[in-house]
Amino acid sequence: MTAVIETDGLGKRYGDLWALRNCTLALPGGAAVALVGPNGAGKTTLLQLLVGLLRPTEGRAHVCGHSPFDQAALVLPMVAFVAQDQPLYANLTGAEHFTLGRRLNPRWNDLQVRERLHQLRIPLDRPVGRLSGGQRSQVALALSLAKQADLVVLDEPLASLDPLARQEFLQTLMEAKVDSRSTVLLSSHIVGGLERVCDFLVILATANVQIAVGIDEALATHRRLVGPSSALPSLSRLYPVIFSTETSREATAVIRTDTEIFDPDWESQPLSLEEIVLAYLSRSRSDEIEASQEVFTRAG
């Protein structure tokens, strides 16, 4: 699969603060990519760099083969972007939004998504400002899908939705994917359930990419090991330990490995996607604490 999104050493600084640093990625075309990480990790900055809303401080980004900031006229027709606050014109109806989209976009096709909105009983003759949050997010998604873009970028589309609205939203997105080769990139700080709808995972924490991997591979290659604390040092010499906790006797370690562990010292358990993400986030958190402690030591 060729990469639709490629970045190389991409970084963005606001004043003294790096919002994103050393970001090097190749995201496969046709995939549904989940960009996960805590609030403030740099997810929105990365998405805005990819759709040309921000100029990189360093490094480069390529979307569909072009630079989104310097060659916006080439990239923008191929990209659909829904920002976090789902900006729609509150006074316009859904139908009027579709008219606007059809006049402004060369490849527009809203047949299928209008049928889906009808199925969900979302009125298209009412100003979208008077729709519920879940209904508005469906209208915003429908517009982004009708654009027939090569890349659909959704910033935190699930954050403000209740569980049923979330399910309906993902349903619309996946049904659209059956007939389309487009790539979907969505950011989320909610991880539960993403393994069903996404096939690629990027974890972002403290402005850095922690891992970028196919979700099937992530599930197959991460294990939780439980064993005696005394065996932890030799374990970390054999495998990359993502995160470990220990008491005086027992240690728990999350490792990445291609082979099954038959070491009698360790009991090996599979992990859910949520547990894998948590391990990477815990690691970046403790690195951060360690770094700030070093600063204090030096200052003292």
Next chain:
Amino acid sequence: MAPYRQIIQQVRQAVLTGRLRAGDQLPTVREVVTTIAINPNTVFKAYRELEHEGLVELRQGQGTFVRGGSRTVDSSELAALRRSLLRWMKAALRAGLEPDTLFALYTTALQDAQQLSEETA
């Protein structure tokens, strides 16, 4: 477990227990996606692997069908196996095993059995 492995396992089980028979059609990718909101790539991947295993076949323009000659377990044999497993579980519970411990014992025994059958094969 990865979602595509769950699909594979469910189809295998359905064939093994006879809920799916030779010539039966699997739901189309669209049907699966609209029923359970899952990534179509995942369903494609599972169906491709099942085809590779020889359990199902793709008929161009028609869909995916269960192949003939697939190994199934006779329903009476299945019932007999279930009865002996039930006897084993009752004995384990009588011995004071908690369900968790019982499950761990079952899992390790299964691993041993698979390893042994691989060695003999």
